[in-house]
Amino acid sequence: MQHYQRIRDLREDHDLTQEALCKKLYMHKTTYTNYEQGKHSVPLDFAVLLANFYDVSLDYLAGRTNLPKNPHGITIADDALLVLQKYNALTERNKGRLEQFLDTLSEQQAQQKETRSSV
Numbered sequence: 385m386q387h388y389q390r391i392r393d394l395r396e397d398h399d400l401t402q403e404a405l406c407k408k409l410y411m412h413k414t415t416y417t418n419y420e421q422g423k424h425s426v427p428l429d430f431a432v433l434l435a436n437f438y439d440v441s442l443d444y445l446a447g448r449t450n451l452p453k454n455p456h457g458i459t460i461a462d463d464a465l466l467v468l469q470k471y472n473a474l475t476e477r478n479k480g481r482l483e484q485f486l487d488t489l490s491e492q493q494a495q496q497k498e499t500r501s502s503v
Contacts, residue, residue, distance in 0.1 A: 388422035
């Protein structure tokens, strides 16, 4: 599905005319019409505005998923996302090594907690 179809469907699902939506978003109707008809690409800042307005994800707005929101409510902190990106870039062998290293760190941390709580 193209994103311009999705924004039209969202507008119609919320029983809004183009005029009414444009008034709510303080924008010119011609600009919005061009987005909705696929004549112009939707800028990222406007896509974020629409996603917030309709309370949907950007992926849903772009047609990358049919789930309007994250079904699990999971949010990932920027630092955790960076770790995931680095992990995904590793070879399978190095992923295994990293997992072993993480297991070792977790065990050491658990032992340190046990030691502190018994003191």
